[in-house]
Amino acid sequence: MLEACQILQQQGYREYTLQVIGNGSQQEELEKFAQENHLTDCIQWVGRVDYNLISAYFHNADVFVLPTLEDTWGVVVLEAMLMGKPILCSTGAGTSELIVHGENGYVFDPNQPEKLAELMCQFINRPTAIADMGKKSQQIMCQYTPEAASKCLVQVTNLVLNN
Secondary structure (H helix, E strand, C coil): CHHHHHHHHHCCCCCCCEEEECCCCCHHHHHHHHHHCCCCCCEEEEECCCHHHHHHHHHHCCCEEECCCCECCCHHHHHHHHCCCCEEEECCEHHHHHCCECCCEEEECCCCHHHHHHHHHHHHHCCHHHHHHHHHHHHHHHCCCHHHHHHHHHHHHHHHHCC
């Protein structure tokens, strides 16, 4: 993720803020990378946020980015979609299957920071796309209701019992 920010900086993009939510074993290393590469003006290190307060961060964000190398499901993507955010999701997240390329966001290879930078530029250069893509995220999530889940369970149960 920070390498993508470095690429953006090299291309002259400085008018954005990346909020890094959460913490982990690599935080110190990442903060050092940001400092050494003069990225501190565009990165805000928030750290761990109490779950009761997380919706404020979703609300204030324009785009949600999940650059994970591996995440089986990633409920945080679902939460961002429910809040009407376009998504940049790595192929390492199981929730990448909910991203419709160009409609509610984009899926990228987390090992290709140049591609992530390119996708971030699309939002920086076309901020009007953010609202439309966010609405599409909400529309996608509307199909996942308790009723739809129960119908799916009935279908699976019938399939198992009939075989």
